[in-house]
C-alpha cells in the first residue's frame with residue numbers, strides 16, 4: 119500500500135477523469151458498475167473509457183470486482199493517492215515525489231519537492247490499515263468495511279490534522295507549516311529534525327522537560343489536549359542558542375554543549391481533543407505521564423515538582439478567555455459531527471496512537487517497531503490485489519534521501 123508514483127506520468131487526463139469517476143461512484147456503491155463509470159467520467163465514446171479502465175486496473179489504481187449481480191470496479195488506495203497527487207500537482211504545491219521516509223501505523227510519510235526545489239512532506243493518511251496490535255480483534259470488522267468508509271475516514275483524519283496544524287501555527291505553536299490538504303493527504307513543511315525517540319542524550323534534560331510540560335499547558339490554555347504527546351510525535355530541532363553570545367561555537371556532537379538549544383516541534387494530531395471532551399482529564403494525564411516516564415527511563419531525569427494536573431490546565435484556560443482553538447477548528451470546517459465520527463471509527467479499528475503502544479524497556483533505540491509497522495501491510499485485507507511496489511527506490515530517483523539532506 120506504499121505510494122508508488124512512477125506511473126503517474128503515463129496517465130492521460132482522460133485516465134484521471136475515469137479515475138475520478140470511480141471515486142465519485144464509490145461514495146455510494148461498494149462496487150461501481152462499469153456503465154456508471156462511463157457516465158460519471160463525462161467522456162464521450164465508451165471505447166476511450168474502457169481503455170482507461172484497463173490502464174487503471176493494470177496499474178492497480180482500481181480493482182475489478184465480480185459482484186453477484188454485476189461486474190464493476192473498486193477504487194484502490196493507490197487510486198486515491200494518484201487523485202490527491204494530481205490535485206496537488208495541478209495546484210503547483212508538489213512538483214516531484216521523492217522517497218518515502220516513514221510508514222506510520224496510520225499514515226505514510228513521503229518527501230516531495232516544490233518547483234523551487236524546496237523539500238516538503240506529503241502525509242498520506244491510511245486509516246483502516248490494520249495495526250499489528252489489532253489484527254485479531256478487528257479482522258472481521260475490517261474484512262467487511264467498505265471502500266467508502268476508509269476513504270472517508272482517512273479524509274477526515276487529514277482534514278483534522280490540517281485544521282489543527284493551521285490553528286496551532288497561527289497561534290504561535292511550534293508545528294510544521296500546513297501547506298495544503300487534498301482528500302486523505304496533507305502537504306506540510308519538512309522539519310529537519312529527528313523524533314525525541316531517536317535522541318539518545320540531551321544536554322539539559324530539565325530544560326527540555328519543562329519546555330514540553332509548558333507546551334501541554336499552553337495547549338490547554340487554548341482549549342486543547344494533544345492526546346498522543348510522546349517521544350514519537352515530538353521532533354527535536356537543534357539550534358544554536360542566540361543567548362550564548364561570546365561562548366565557543368556550537369558543536370552539535372557534544373551533548374554537553376551549552377550553546378545548543380533543542381527546539382521541540384509537535385507533529386501528528388490524530389487524537390487532539392477539546393478540553394471539554396468527556397475523557398479530557400484522562401488524555402491530559404496520559405500526555406503528562408508519557409513525558410515523565412520517558413524522561414525517567416531514557417535520560418534518568420525526575421523532576422522535583424509534580425507535573426501539571428488537569429486542574430492546572432483548567433486554570434490555565436481561564437487565563438485566555440475567548441481564544442478557544444477547539445471551537446475555532448470546529449468553525450473552520452472540521453465539525454463536531456466529523457470529530458465524533460472519526461473518533462468512533464478510530465476506536466473501532468483500534469487506533470490509539472503511540473500512547474497505548476507496547477514499549478520496550480531498552481534504553482537504546484532499535485528498528486524493531488519500524489519493522490513491525492512495515493509488516494502491517496501484509497495483513498491488509500481490503501479485498502483488493504496487493505500492490506507489489508518496491509520501497510523508496512521505486513520513486514523518483516531525482517530526489518535525494520532525507521537522511522542525506524540532513525548530513
Ligand SMILES: Nc1ncnc2c1ncn2[C@@H]1O[C@H](COP(=O)(O)OP(=O)(O)OP(=O)(O)O)[C@@H](O)[C@H]1O
Pocket residue numbers: 219220221222223224225226227239241294306307308309310311312313350351385386471472
Ligand atoms: N513535517 C515533517 N518533517 C519531517 N519529518 C516528519 C514530518 N512529519 C512526519 N515526519 C516523520 O514521519 C514520522 C511519522 O509521522 P507521524 O507521527 O505524523 O505519522 P503517523 O502515521 O501518525 O505515525 P505514528 O502513528 O506511527 O506515530 C515522524 O516520526 C517523523 O520522523
